[in-house]
Amino acid sequence: MKHIRAINQKAVRIEHHTRQEREAVVANGDQDVVALESGQPGPHIPLGCSLVFAPGWEVDSSGGTAGLCQPVERDLFDCYNGCFWPVQVPDHLNHAPDWTSKCATAQQDWRKLDLIFP
Amino acid sequence: MSTIGLREFHPFESAGEHFLYMVPSAGVFHVDKPSWEVLKALDEGPLSIEDLTTSLTGRFEAHEVANAVEELQDIHAIGDVRLPPTRSLPVIPPDNFPLTTMVLNVTNKCNLACTYCYEYGEDKIVDTENGKKPKFMTEETARESVDFMFKESGDNDVANLTFFGGETLLNFKVLKKTLAYANERAAVLGKGVQFSLTTNATLLRPEVIEWLVENEVGVTISIDGPKESQDQFRVFSNGMGSYELVLPKIKELLKRHNTRPIGARVTLTKQNLKVMDIFRHLTDEMGFWSVGFAPVTTADGRDYAIEGEQYEDMLRQFEQLADEFKDAALENRHHGFSNLNETLAEIHKGMSKAFPCGAGLGLVGVATDGDVALCHRFAGSDEHKIGTVSAGLDREQQGRFLETHHIAHKTDCHTCWARPLCAGGCYHEANTRYGTTATPNLHYCDWVRSWTDTCLRVYGEIATHNPDFLRQYDTPIPVSA
Numbered sequence: 076m077k078h079i080r081a082i083n084q085k086a087v088r089i090e091h092h093t094r095q096e097r098e099a100v101v102a103n104g105d106q107d108v109v110a111l112e113s114g115q116p117g118p119h120i121p122l123g124c125s126l127v128f129a130p131g132w133e134v135d136s137s138g139g140t141a142g143l144c145q146p147v148e149r150d151l152f153d154c155y156n157g158c159f160w161p162v163q164v165p166d167h168l169n170h171a172p173d174w175t176s177k178c179a180t181a182q183q184d185w186r187k188l189d190l191i192f193p
Numbered sequence: 194m195s196t197i198g199l200r201e202f203h204p205f206e207s208a209g210e211h212f213l214y215m216v217p218s219a220g221v222f223h224v225d226k227p228s229w230e231v232l233k234a235l236d237e238g239p240l241s242i243e244d245l246t247t248s249l250t251g252r253f254e255a256h257e258v259a260n261a262v263e264e265l266q267d268i269h270a271i272g273d274v275r276l277p278p279t280r281s282l283p284v285i286p287p288d289n290f291p292l293t294t295m296v297l298n299v300t301n302k303c304n305l306a307c308t309y310c311y312e313y314g315e316d317k318i319v320d321t322e323n324g325k326k327p328k329f330m331t332e333e334t335a336r337e338s339v340d341f342m343f344k345e346s347g348d349n350d351v352a353n354l355t356f357f358g359g360e361t362l363l364n365f366k367v368l369k370k371t372l373a374y375a376n377e378r379a380a381v382l383g384k385g386v387q388f389s390l391t392t393n394a395t396l397l398r399p400e401v402i403e404w405l406v407e408n409e410v411g412v413t414i415s416i417d418g419p420k421e422s423q424d425q426f427r428v429f430s431n432g433m434g435s436y437e438l439v440l441p442k443i444k445e446l447l448k449r450h451n452t453r454p455i456g457a458r459v460t461l462t463k464q465n466l467k468v469m470d471i472f473r474h475l476t477d478e479m480g481f482w483s484v485g486f487a488p489v490t491t492a493d494g495r496d497y498a499i500e501g502e503q504y505e506d507m508l509r510q511f512e513q514l515a516d517e518f519k520d521a522a523l524e525n526r527h528h529g530f531s532n533l534n535e536t537l538a539e540i541h542k543g544m545s546k547a548f549p550c551g552a553g554l555g556l557v558g559v560a561t562d563g564d565v566a567l568c569h570r571f572a573g574s575d576e577h578k579i580g581t582v583s584a585g586l587d588r589e590q591q592g593r594f595l596e597t598h599h600i601a602h603k604t605d606c607h608t609c610w611a612r613p614l615c616a617g618g619c620y621h622e623a624n625t626r627y628g629t630t631a632t633p634n635l636h637y638c639d640w641v642r643s644w645t646d647t648c649l650r651v652y653g654e655i656a657t658h659n660p661d662f663l664r665q666y667d668t669p670i671p672v673s674a
Contacts, residue, residue: 078228078261079268082212082656084667085543086220086268093267168275177604180283184604 165191197262198239198274199232203610205646207653213270214649217281219545219613221652222268227253228261232270239274281547283601286554288588291347293555296569297338299330299367300359301561305393306430309462309489309497311570312359316492316625319573321359326573329364330561334582335371338559341582342375343382345557351385356410357558357569362396372408391415391458393427395435397442402449411453414443414481417460418471425464426497440479447480454482456531461507462489462497468510476529483529486511490622493636504640512647519651522662536614536648537655541666545613546600552620553579553594557586567594567630570621577630603633611638611645 081090165171177187203214301321379386389411424434521528558569563582571577580586617633
């Protein structure tokens with residue numbers, strides 16, 4: 076690195092790791108999985124819940140098409156985590172980025188997910 | 194086109210240079226002028242790479258900006274705003290995680306009656322006076338504890354055994370036998386064992402000092418400073434101060450004991466906050482190698498509790514000592530401010546903690562009856578018991594403890610940049626303050642952040658002007674990791 080210099084031991088490891096990643100890209104090409112969002116230079120966010128193996132809008136968890144997202148199935152926490160589908164959870168990209176900041180694990184902390192008013 | 198924004202780090206300035214403390218990785222990086230300007234531009238809000246480059250036109254070449262952006266992205270200082278924040282996953286250490294240190298409470302009796310004591314004072318969690326625990330650990334329990342320690346230390350080459358109390362030396366007979374037994378077992382097992390001991394120094398007879406020297410026992414003395422400090426709280430049950438009694442004994446110990454550095458541990462209270470004077474007295478006048486300060490652990494409102502502006506006063510004095518430490522380090526001189534020394538070691542390694550300390554994981558406290566607790570401060574508490582020396586660690590209970598106390602579950606900490614080093618702070622302090630070990634110590638967050646920032650700035654200064662000084666904190670880096 077030219078502009079940034081690793082000072083402590085952890086930084087040296089981070090630098091080493093990023094260098095290895097870069098070398099791997101040079102050697103093998105960019106192997107990042109490009110999913111539903113394409114045509115963008117990386118990094119890529121997996122969009123679409125079919126990637127997180129939850130009932131989604133393309134196939135359901137068993138691979139069929141019977142249990143796809145319907146407007147009534149719109150308030151699953153998992154929709155917030157993995158999907159941009161316009162569900163009725165807060166807009167975590169623009170409006171409410173910290174909506175889940177008090178929710179470390181959904182199973183335990185779901186009560187801390189509060190209502191958001193526009 | 195993607196928009197770039199700042200990600201999580203704490204910037205600090207030291208020796209006229211800019212540094213980043215990365216969160217949560219705990220990497221420390223130096224950044225040059227173009228990188229710093231990129232960060233400043235993004236501090237106003239996210240920008241596209243084109244807008245960012247345009248905003249810096251005239252000051253830096255486009256390729257310089259592009260390179261700086263790339264490098265800052267590599268270390269996750271900046272990134273696509275659509276990327277979710279980095280969250281620590283509640284990954285629990287494997288259940289055969291080896292024990293590094295066992296603290297053996299050889300007695301719960303003390304010959305002093307320090308009013309602020311967490312073991313006997315108003316905030317005690319175990320009734321040592323009328324409780325069911327024996328006052329002294331028997332030789333048999335101590336031997337069993339040693340066996341437990343070696344067994345739980347797994348593949349570790351060295352085990353650490355710390356003797357604690359009560360007043361540790363009240364049970365000198367068992368100490369001697371335990372140390373001898375531990376050495377014997379270590380030789381059979383082909384392991385090493387290191388000993389340390391904490392004492393109030395009242396019982397440091399020549400015979401005891403001789404034994405400490407011979408066995409290379411590391412010694413920490415609990416002492417609050419000059420006479421007026423020491424005699425305020427560190428008193429006998431009749432109210433008499435202990436300074437005059439301990440002074441010659443400590444001097445004798447410091448004169449004789451050269452095999453291990455000897456440290457002083459000071460409890461700071463509302464009435465005893467002259468950090469600089471205490472430090473001077475204990476190092477220059479008494480000759481301690483190092484001095485560590487700990488604010489008294491107390492529930493809110495106790496008459497010795499440090500409050501409000503006193504925290505700032507304490508911080509200012511810590512900063513003054515840190516400044517002295519820095520000057521000494523730049524000239525390769527020793528300075529005994531151990532609070533800073535320990536934090537510098539953690540910063541240098543880049544420790545990012547999932548748990549505030551090793552309690553209940555690599556360290557346990559053993560009560561006089563052989564019950565194993567999270568640490569010495571909980572020894573004897575049924576609520577905080579995670580096994581017995583005879584039956585071993587209750588791995589299920591330990592797992593539950595680690596699961597619920599992981600930083601990933603301390604949601605209050607998730608937006609704090611100091612969490613890699615603090616991780617919520619002392620379990621015992623939290624238990625005293627909030628009645629549960631699982632709560633982060635929110636009463637001293639501001640203090641911890643200010644202090645950590647000071648430590649980082651000292652680190653940056655030393656890294657710039659005398660990086661060789663930091664070699665003492667090196668641990669081997671597994672390059673393939």
